[in-house]
Amino acid sequence: xxxxxxxxxPGEVMDIYRSWRPTPLYRALKLEEELKTTAQIYYKYEGxxxxxxxxxxxxxxxxxxxxxxxxxxxxxxxxxGQWGSALGIACQFFGLECKxxxxxxxxxxxxxxxxxxxxxxxQVISSPSxxxxxxxxxxxxQPDTPGTLGTAIxxxxxEAVQCPDTNYSLxxxxxxxxxxxxxxxxxxxxxxxxxxxxxxxxxxCHGGGSNFGxxxxxxxxxxxxxxxxxxxxxxxxxxxxxxxxxxxYDYCDTAGLTPLLKMYTLGHQFTPPGIHAGGLRYxxxxxxxxxxxxxxxxxxxxxxxxxxxxxxxxxxxxxxxxPAPESAHAIHAAIVExxxxxxxxxxxxxxxxxxxxxxxDMSAYEDYLAKRLNNC
Amino acid sequence: xxxxxxxxxPGEVMDIYRSWRPTPLYRALKLEEELKTTAQIYYKYEGxxxxxxxxxxxxxxxxxxxxxxxxxxxxxxxxxGQWGSALGIACQFFGLECKxxxxxxxxxxxxxxxxxxxxxxxQVISSPSxxxxxxxxxxxxQPDTPGTLGTAIxxxxxEAVQCPDTNYSLxxxxxxxxxxxxxxxxxxxxxxxxxxxxxxxxxxCHGGGSNFGxxxxxxxxxxxxxxxxxxxxxxxxxxxxxxxxxxxYDYCDTAGLTPLLKMYTLGHQFTPPGIHAGGLRYxxxxxxxxxxxxxxxxxxxxxxxxxxxxxxxxxxxxxxxxPAPESAHAIHAAIVExxxxxxxxxxxxxxxxxxxxxxxDMSAYEDYLAKRLNNC
Numbered sequence: 001x002x003x004x005x006x007x008x009x010p011g012e013v014m015d016i017y018r019s020w021r022p023t024p025l026y027r028a029l030k031l032e033e034e035l036k037t038t039a040q041i042y043y044k045y046e047g048x049x050x051x052x053x054x055x056x057x058x059x060x061x062x063x064x065x066x067x068x069x070x071x072x073x074x075x076x077x078x079x080x081g082q083w084g085s086a087l088g089i090a091c092q093f094f095g096l097e098c099k100x101x102x103x104x105x106x107x108x109x110x111x112x113x114x115x116x117x118x119x120x121x122x123q124v125i126s127s128p129s130x131x132x133x134x135x136x137x138x139x140x141x142q143p144d145t146p147g148t149l150g151t152a153i154x155x156x157x158x159e160a161v162q163c164p165d166t167n168y169s170l171x172x173x174x175x176x177x178x179x180x181x182x183x184x185x186x187x188x189x190x191x192x193x194x195x196x197x198x199x200x201x202x203x204x205c206h207g208g209g210s211n212f213g214x215x216x217x218x219x220x221x222x223x224x225x226x227x228x229x230x231x232x233x234x235x236x237x238x239x240x241x242x243x244x245x246x247x248x249y250d251y252c253d254t255a256g257l258t259p260l261l262k263m264y265t266l267g268h269q270f271t272p273p274g275i276h277a278g279g280l281r282y283x284x285x286x287x288x289x290x291x292x293x294x295x296x297x298x299x300x301x302x303x304x305x306x307x308x309x310x311x312x313x314x315x316x317x318x319x320x321x322x323p324a325p326e327s328a329h330a331i332h333a334a335i336v337e338x339x340x341x342x343x344x345x346x347x348x349x350x351x352x353x354x355x356x357x358x359x360x361d362m363s364a365y366e367d368y369l370a371k372r373l374n375n376c
Numbered sequence: 377x378x379x380x381x382x383x384x385x386p387g388e389v390m391d392i393y394r395s396w397r398p399t400p401l402y403r404a405l406k407l408e409e410e411l412k413t414t415a416q417i418y419y420k421y422e423g424x425x426x427x428x429x430x431x432x433x434x435x436x437x438x439x440x441x442x443x444x445x446x447x448x449x450x451x452x453x454x455x456x457g458q459w460g461s462a463l464g465i466a467c468q469f470f471g472l473e474c475k476x477x478x479x480x481x482x483x484x485x486x487x488x489x490x491x492x493x494x495x496x497x498x499q500v501i502s503s504p505s506x507x508x509x510x511x512x513x514x515x516x517x518q519p520d521t522p523g524t525l526g527t528a529i530x531x532x533x534x535e536a537v538q539c540p541d542t543n544y545s546l547x548x549x550x551x552x553x554x555x556x557x558x559x560x561x562x563x564x565x566x567x568x569x570x571x572x573x574x575x576x577x578x579x580x581c582h583g584g585g586s587n588f589g590x591x592x593x594x595x596x597x598x599x600x601x602x603x604x605x606x607x608x609x610x611x612x613x614x615x616x617x618x619x620x621x622x623x624x625y626d627y628c629d630t631a632g633l634t635p636l637l638k639m640y641t642l643g644h645q646f647t648p649p650g651i652h653a654g655g656l657r658y659x660x661x662x663x664x665x666x667x668x669x670x671x672x673x674x675x676x677x678x679x680x681x682x683x684x685x686x687x688x689x690x691x692x693x694x695x696x697x698x699p700a701p702e703s704a705h706a707i708h709a710a711i712v713e714x715x716x717x718x719x720x721x722x723x724x725x726x727x728x729x730x731x732x733x734x735x736x737d738m739s740a741y742e743d744y745l746a747k748r749l750n751n752c
Contacts, residue, residue, distance in 0.1 A: 002492060016696075019400075019402060019695075019696065024395075026395060030469070046423050048697075049697035050697045050698070051696075090695050092693045092696075093406070094695065111486070111738075112735075112738035112742075114737075115738040115741050115745070116698065116735075116741075118741075118742075118745055119689060119694060119698055119738075119741045119745065120692060120694055120698075121693060138414075138712045164692040183556060201682065241636075258527070279692070287476075316495055316496060317468045317496060319395075319426075320392075320426035320427075320465050320468075320469065321426045321548065321661060322426070322492065322495055322496075357735075359428070359492075359733075359735035359736065360735065360738075362487075362488035362491040362492060362495075362736075363488070363491075365491050365492075366488075366491040369491070369494055
């Protein structure tokens with residue numbers, strides 16, 4: 001919480017950010033050509049970080065502030081593994097131990113994500129696990145559950161509460177996480193001003209809201225100041241928090257250990273299908289994003305996963321970068337908007353966030369290419 | 377072949393290079409701290425390319441020139457998959473078909489490399505295969521062979537010779553490949569001049585010689601002009617081409633389909649053990665590098681794989697980037713030199729090439745962390 005409009009990035013954090021920041025802003029010339037669109041498409045690419053996604057932007061300051069506070073160990077949850085990898089790397093930078101509860105379906109779908117985290121010294125546990133009360137309770141009730149981010153959060157929080165010198169670290173949803181991620185939007189806005197001015201449409205994928213919130217933060221002000229702009233959050237049809245959730249108080253986790261937050265929610269007991277975009281399998285949403293959505297400053301769209309993967313392949317084959325399934329939701333919405341602009345003959349400027357690469361999501365691509373994915 | 381000292385990069389190639397070039401040069405401050413060395417360590421990182429390694433630097437111009445020549449389809453070999461991925465992406469950029477013969481041991485060790493290439497539309501075959509005379513002959517004689525780069529080259533060449541509008545493309549060894557890769561060294565030298573002047577030691581891993589040759593090219597001239605400088609090629613102990621091969625004429629491939637080259641060679645029938653640094657499992661070496669080695673302009677070192685992986689982990693945990701097993705050979709040699717500098721109290725400036733990331737080599741890291749790797 002703060003009354004300040006801007007918070008300086010600490011020097012020790014900047015020293016680490018410098019190894020991959022500023023990240024590139026690309027104009028998707030080959031994708032535009034492929035779509036024959038009259039729109040200009042730009043994307044801000046966060047996959048050049050050592051963790052492979054935007055998640056390191058908040059992992060580093062979180063590890064830094066915990067280290068300064070005398071904490072020796074962080075626990076956390078991870079879905080697809082982007083966040084766990086980021087926190088593992090950041091903990092290593094500051095000499096902290098790191099324990100990651102990884103949602104079962106992703107733990108099984110993405111075995112190399114686990115090895116990646118372990119290479120950085122993190123301990124990785126499949127969630128629900130036998131290590132916590134919260135985990136044991138879910139296992140007793142639903143032994144075959146694919147797991148949820150909500151349950152993994154419960155396990156990580158429970159352990160942090162019980163162990164000395166241990167804090168829980170959350171990779172999305174909360175205000176300070178969106179604050180840390182606003183470096184993405186700040187850079188993107190400065191880069192857009194150099195090449196094409198403000199965008200007409202800003203698009204980000206939405207799980208807990210950190211990638212989306214970080215990207216859109218500085219553009220929201222432009223919208224408040226009168227710039228005509230659409231800001232679109234994209235989520236999976238199978239976990240439609242913003243498009244189909246209720247706006248009310250709910251817990252961040254399954255067991256109800258966290259404070260209540262006012263947010264769009266599918267209910268903290270909701271178990272989404274085991275889609276490959278594990279980072280978007282979250283029942284809730286950031287309170288900041290929820291408020292913006294409730295006030296119609298932003299809009300939300302939901303798409304089924306096969307359509308999203310088709311756009312991911314189109315993007316990879318034109319732009320060369322293989323996107324994470326989460327990020328591919330933003331690509332898909334950008335393609336939909338670019339095709340609408342083409343059909344209407346409009347010269348829209350579209351900016352989307354490409355939050356990470358898909359190098360650890362190859363089993364998903366394998367399934368898609370072999371036509372084994374369901375379109376939920 | 378050319379008499380010119382510099383060849384301009386075609387505009388169409390530059391347009392593509394721009395999406396990841398120039399690549400970053402880092403000072404390894406955290407690694408220096410970890411080693412308590414008096415040396416300065418710099419590394420040039422090529423893993424930010426969409427293919428994840430330096431290989432795209434030559435894949436793009438090769439696809440470009442083939443397209444211009446009316447070719448519709450390229451065949452090639454790949455070891456660990458770095459080269460096959462790069463050529464697959466480059467072919468996609470220029471609308472060419474791509475068929476990759478992937479060395480069997482890597483095909484099995486790195487299943488997601490195959491999916492990665494397929495995501496870009498490439499066709500990937502395990503080599504030796506039943507698709508060619510060369511492959512069938514090896515399978516008949518050694519049904520359990522792990523495969524070799526030499527055999528995979530034979531298969532790709534054989535198919536290119538027999539199919540219309542099809543060319544074979546080689547990702548290393550040859551002069552034009554080293555020329556394309558010299559963009560790495562050119563950038564590194566300009567970057568070094570900005571920060572610390574010329575290095576005292578330049579280090580690169582060596583398989584066929586394209587990464588190593590590209591990095592060292594502009595520094596060789598400084599050495600010829602009198603700068604005291606050590607230039608070190610690093611190879612696996614199990615495939616010691618430069619450190620233990622003969623300098624003579626030999627074939628590039630197992631079946632003897634290619635022209636003879638004067639090079640260091642272990643014999644074109646040599647089958648190295650199935651180490652994880654598949655890109656370094658090559659019996660020969662670039663004629664340019666071989667000549668420089670024979671004239672003692674460069675030196676060569678060989679290290680066993682467990683030592684190399686230990687250095688890879690040390691590097692990942694200090695610098696944050698998980699290296700490819702091939703690149704980790706250069707890291708290991710840089711660490712050895714930095715420790716020697718520390719013990720001698722010398723302020724050496726070390727530059728090494730970090731040719732790619734290890735995101736598709738997680739089974740190797742898994743084996744290393746579980747202590748399942750042999751130290752050959």
